[in-house]
Amino acid sequence: MKSLSRLSIRARITMGTLLLAALFFGAVGLVVRQQVEGLMQNAAFEVLQSDAAQFETAIEQEPNEPRDNPGEGQLVAVFDPAGTSQVSTLPAAITSNLALINRASTGPQQLVAGEATYLVAVETVPTGAGNWTIISARNQQESDLVLNNLTTGVTLGLGALTLLFGAASWLLTGAALRPVTQLRRSAEAIVAAGADDLLPVGPAQDEITGLAATLNRLIETLRASAARERQLVSDASHELRTPLAVLQAHLELLRAGDRSSIDSDILGAERATTRLSDLVESLLELSRLDAGCPTTSATDFGALVDEAGEAIDRARLRAMGEDVEIELITPENADRAVPTPMPALLYGRVLDNLLSNALRAVDGKGRITATIRQEPSHIITVITDTGPGIEPDFLPHAFDRFSREENVRGTANGSGLGLAIVAAAAESVNGTVTLENSATSGLVVRLSIPVPLERPAPLQDHP
Incomplete structure (x- = not known):
């Protein structure tokens, strides 16, 4: 064999x-x-x-x-x-x-x-x-x-027919496989030349044409994935360069022994380290989501409501001393046992990112409201704020990694990964997330998580 x-x-x-x-x-x-x-x-x-x-x-x-x-x-x-x-x-x-x-x-x-x-x-x-x-x-x-x-004649005749069938099969198979050979040679030529061309798709509506079209879609997907990876590496390197340079500068000042600025240098180094830690944690979170590895197992609606309350508490702690009102609205008499595919910890991180963006948008004064609704087929979470909203031209790129709308909504200090993590988390459970400017002022973020027909089996925790 x-x-x-x-x-x-x-x-x-x-x-x-x-x-x-x-x-x-x-x-x-x-x-x-x-x-x-x-x-x-x-x-x-x-x-x-x-x-x-x-x-x-x-x-x-x-x-x-x-x-x-x-x-x-x-x-x-x-x-x-x-x-x-x-x-x-x-x-x-x-x-x-x-x-x-x-x-x-x-x-x-x-x-x-x-x-x-x-x-x-x-x-x-x-x-x-x-x-x-x-x-x-x-x-x-x-x-x-x-x-x-007669037996000899029939044997010779049928033997000749058998060989004729073999020859016909060899020729017909070669003709049938010739387009596959051409596809392989075209692929080898594209790889050797490093070109952006695609495989030729013939006019016939047959299996070879379908194969060529499928391979072209695969090539486009792989190229797009490789381009995203290159862009991610480039953006990550750019984002990491600034806090590393700041940290290095403060460390050099500390080594110089200027005692008058030691506190400010330590504080600057601490801020740079925190920024580095946030960037690395965000990149790791995106990597886990891209790999389809949830941080914890799926849970129920009650756990999401509890996690939302803790996220609101964390946001209020960050807004302490500012004139910002943060409110959580949850449904009354809701069925807390309704299953949801999104782990509670991941849901909390999504809310942390959305609330952090909203806090930067209101810039010390305003109102943030988180509303959770339970529908027959989805769990809806809506985050609204009274900030300036987002420029319409930037809305299609808001979920791109490292994309930031400079000098608007106070996002200049962000990493540009928060909304990307939100989008990846929603996609990991077949959910959706949308952004739109409010009719009055501010931004409306709508997160929709599907409710499975049956309670999903628990998943193994990943480190």
Whole structure:
């Protein structure tokens, strides 16, 4: 089997065709030989019956008269009721083996006498004096020779047909696989040249065209993924460069020994370290979401409500001392046992990012409202603020990684990863998140999480 798997598809299909053709034509040849052999034996038996017919007629008409000798080439023996041979042209080889002949049989019999095989027919003629027996025979040498020649001819003819089928299969398979070979060569050329071309798609609506279209979509997806990865690495490097440079500068000042600014240097280094930590944590969170690895198992609606309350408390703590009102609205008499695919911890991180963006938007004064609704098929979370909103031109890019709307909504100090994490978290549970400017002022963020029909099985925790 391993040796066959190393062969090309063309060779394997051709070998399979040859095998099937050989089996089919072999069966056809065997059936033809058996049919011809049966026809020849029936024809020979009818000749033997014809040889015995004249003697049968003579016995019936004149049972006591001497019998005429058989014609030339006829092998016939006539036995009277007493078993005495009245007429016989049988060769000695048959005469010495008469005991092997079943005289009660009415069908053809084969008798091997010496080196020859004879077809024998027995006719019984009843008379008033008893039963006469007529034995006629014919040498099968000529019939066997004809049958063997026929078998040889049929074998050669069917063998030629089998080879013709193999050749046709080889040519047709090659023609069918030629577009695949062209696709492979085109792919090799694209890889070698590093070009942005796609595989050629033929006009025919067949499997090869479908394969080419699917591969083109795969190529486009892989190129887009590679481009995103390159952009992510570039953006991450750019984002990490600033806090690292700040941290290095403060460390150099500390080493210089300027005691008057030691507190400010330590504070600046601490802020740079915090920014680095937030960036790394955000990148790790995005990496886990891209890999489809939730941080905890799925939970229920009650756990999401509890987590939302804790997120609101964390936001209020960050807004302490500012004129910002933060409110959480949850449904009354809700079914807390309704399952949800989003883990509570991930939901809390989503709310932390949305509330942090809203806090930067209101810039120390305003109102933030988080509303959670339970619908039959979805759990809806809406975050609104009284900030300045988002420029319409920036809305389509708001969920892009490291995208920031400078000098608007106070986002200049953000990493540009918060909304990207929110979008990735929603996508990981087949949910959606949308942004739109309020009719009055501020931004409206709507997070929709689908409710599964059945409670999902718990997932294994990932570190």
